[in-house]
Amino acid sequence: xxxxxxxxxxxxxxxxxxxxxxxxxxxxxxxxxxxxxxxxxxxxxxxxxxxxxxxxxxxxxxxxxxxxxxxxxxxxxxxxxxxxxxxxxxxxxxxxxxxxxxxxxxxxxxxxxxxxxxxxxxxxxxxxxxxxxxxxxxxxxxxxxxxxxxxxxxxxxxxxxxxxxxxxxxxxxxxxxxxxxxxxxxxxxxxxxxxxxxxxxxxxxxxxxxxxxxxxxxxxxxxxxxxxxxxxxxxxxxxxxxxxxxxxxxxxxxxxxxxxxxxxxxxxxxxxxxxxxxxxxxxxxxxxxxxxxxxxxxxxxxxxxxxxxxxxxxxxxxxxxxxxxxxxxxxxxxxxxxxxxxxxxxxxxxxxxxxxxxxxxxxxxxxxxxxxxxxxxxxxxxxxxxxxxxxxxxxxxxxxxxxxxxxxxxxxxxxxxxxxxxxxxxxxxxxxxxxxxxxxxxxxxxxxxxxxxxxxxxxxxxxxxxxxxxxxxxxxxxxxxxxxxxxxxxxxxxxxxxxxxxxxxxxxxxxxxxxxxxxxxxxxxxxxxxxxxxxxxxxxxxxxxxxxxxxxxxxxxxxxxxxxx
Ligand code: 9WN
Numbered sequence: 001x002x003x004x005x006x007x008x009x010x011x012x013x014x015x016x017x018x019x020x021x022x023x024x025x026x027x028x029x030x031x032x033x034x035x036x037x038x039x040x041x042x043x044x045x046x047x048x049x050x051x052x053x054x055x056x057x058x059x060x061x062x063x064x065x066x067x068x069x070x071x072x073x074x075x076x077x078x079x080x081x082x083x084x085x086x087x088x089x090x091x092x093x094x095x096x097x098x099x100x101x102x103x104x105x106x107x108x109x110x111x112x113x114x115x116x117x118x119x120x121x122x123x124x125x126x127x128x129x130x131x132x133x134x135x136x137x138x139x140x141x142x143x144x145x146x147x148x149x150x151x152x153x154x155x156x157x158x159x160x161x162x163x164x165x166x167x168x169x170x171x172x173x174x175x176x177x178x179x180x181x182x183x184x185x186x187x188x189x190x191x192x193x194x195x196x197x198x199x200x201x202x203x204x205x206x207x208x209x210x211x212x213x214x215x216x217x218x219x220x221x222x223x224x225x226x227x228x229x230x231x232x233x234x235x236x237x238x239x240x241x242x243x244x245x246x247x248x249x250x251x252x253x254x255x256x257x258x259x260x261x262x263x264x265x266x267x268x269x270x271x272x273x274x275x276x277x278x279x280x281x282x283x284x285x286x287x288x289x290x291x292x293x294x295x296x297x298x299x300x301x302x303x304x305x306x307x308x309x310x311x312x313x314x315x316x317x318x319x320x321x322x323x324x325x326x327x328x329x330x331x332x333x334x335x336x337x338x339x340x341x342x343x344x345x346x347x348x349x350x351x352x353x354x355x356x357x358x359x360x361x362x363x364x365x366x367x368x369x370x371x372x373x374x375x376x377x378x379x380x381x382x383x384x385x386x387x388x389x390x391x392x393x394x395x396x397x398x399x400x401x402x403x404x405x406x407x408x409x410x411x412x413x414x415x416x417x418x419x420x421x422x423x424x425x426x427x428x429x430x431x432x433x434x435x436x437x438x439x440x441x442x443x444x445x446x447x448x449x450x451x452x453x454x455x456x457x458x459x460x461x462x463x464x465x466x467x468x469x470x471x472x473x474x475x476x477x478x479x480x481x482x483x484x485x486x487x488x489x490x491x492x493x494x495x496x497x498x499x500x501x502x503x504x505x506x507x508x509x510x511x512x513x514x515x516x517x518x519x520x521x522x523x524x525x526x527x528x529x530x531x532x533x534x535x536x537x538x539x540x541x542x543x544x545x546x547x548x549x550x551x552x553x554x555x556x557x558x559x560x561x562x563x564x565x
Contacts, residue, residue, distance in 0.1 A: 111552035124541035140534040145194035153225035158542025160236040175252040176213025182259030185217035197318035219348035227376035246384035261395040270402030271362040273417040284328035291359035360417035368432035434493035458526035474525040475532040481523035
């Protein structure tokens with residue numbers, strides 16, 4: 001793995017006074033009253049909202065320059081080698097009209113990247129540099145000013161090509177937020193007064209626990225991508241560096257996996273349950289919204305009846321950078337706030353939460369990511385020389401078997417924890433078992449064929465909701481857009497099933513959709529390739545850097561729309 005710490009444009013960790021060998025810096029306070037983002041006048045001043053909790057500050061965040069014009073191309077499909085006969089893989093979007101630039105040596109010093117891709121990579125590096133807050137990277141400069149769990153993992157996977165020590169620091173910094181019971185929270189709040197719509201005052205976790213680093217956090221978790229990221233970062237290190245890094249990470253990481261099973265799989269089903277759609281990372285995916293809508297606050301329903309969505313839209317503050325129609329609906333957002341309030345009242349304790357109205361879902365994507373993470377955890381613990389408790393190994397084995405219970409009609413689905421009913425919403429999550437590596441051989445062909453069908457793989461990539469689904473909206477968050485992290489995970493799984501050509505076609509398509517938009521958007525329309533959501537988004541940047549470094553041939557071929565994968 002080529003590592004470039006010497007020429008890294010990211011400030012080396014040592015220059016910031018931190019290295020993976022040094023303890024992560026402590027934040028001086030964990031008390032709400034002392035925290036700059038809590039209770040202060042200014043952008044985070046809490047106001048009432050219809051969900052009855054949290055802040056509605058009065059500061060506008062300017063929307064950055066809009067997306068580039070969608071590239072106007074005719075749909076093309078090419079035969080998918082390695083996929084069942086008759087399956088087609090949509091070609092990568094064709095290159096912009098400008099003639100191809102001469103190749104320049106790739107920063108990895110291997111296959112030279114065409115000049116336009118080298119420039120795109122520089123843009124991606126620039127985004128990571130601008131979002132670098134020291135030992136953490138914010139997902140985007142305006143909409144997401146704190147540290148998110150799975151974002152930091154995808155970010156570390158890209159950062160390892162620039163500065164492995166900094167990538168390791170990104171992962172180790174997640175342990176600062178670890179709760180005494182082992183949970184690693186989905187957001188660790190940075191010391192910033194920048195506004196975030198679900199900031200510390202909505203969670204009040206300081207009343208429940210003090211985190212290891214004395215930092216403020218949310219009271220829920222997010223997909224456990226840490227082990228995957230750690231193994232990738234470890235690959236970019238010398239053996240000694242890696243062992244040192246794993247020794248520092250492994251105890252906290254094992255405690256996190258223990259917490260997931262102990263707290264969220266109390267019945268030993270093998271599948272952990274989530275208590276909020278934010279834990280899934282796919283906030284408004286139809287599966288979760290089906291479970292969420294019925295618990296909308298009465299005030300929200302009433303306001304909506306009287307004034308339609310406009311009144312609610314006026315109350316939300318997360319849509320100043322991003323138009324409301326690219327995010328979840330206001331009614332759904334205020335319902336998610338209501339669920340947070342109930343979790344807060346339950347002190348984030350699953351045994352209490354179980355007896356409330358809070359929807360509980362055995363999320364298929366989260367569990368798939370956990371299963372793969374378990375494998376990596378074994379590698380990490382082995383190399384660190386730290387044993388994994390026997391009961392945890394048993395739970396890990398149970399998870400692999402339990403995944404089969406989520407299979408129905410050719411796809412995998414999430415399950416309602418309370419009723420045991422499958423939630424039959426086909427979404428991108430249905431394919432994550434490929435990443436987990438748990439799909440039985442006789443089911444792989446069918447699943448891959450469905451993935452590559454135009455319902456899912458539209459002109460500009462894999463839609464997060466099938467394009468013919470009533471819930472499909474091409475530019476709305478997790479209701480249709482292409483997400484770079486989903487592409488990365490699925491391509492990784494396909495590789496391990498020997499479907500390299502389909503995997504590379506996904507990677508080529510990913511590179512091309514980013515190139516065509518010219519910017520690091522949060523997500524992209526699968527129909528016209530236009531960027532949506534937040535811009536200058538970190539994981540899009542990091543995973544682009546990773547794809548170009550690990551699969552440079554993809555960058556070279558991606559402009560050729562007649563290419564046959
Ligand atoms: C809530 C940061 C996060 C991602 C999630 C994405 C979005 C947050 C929000 O942004 O969620 O966690 O405020 O919308 O859905 O996957 O981790 O990028």
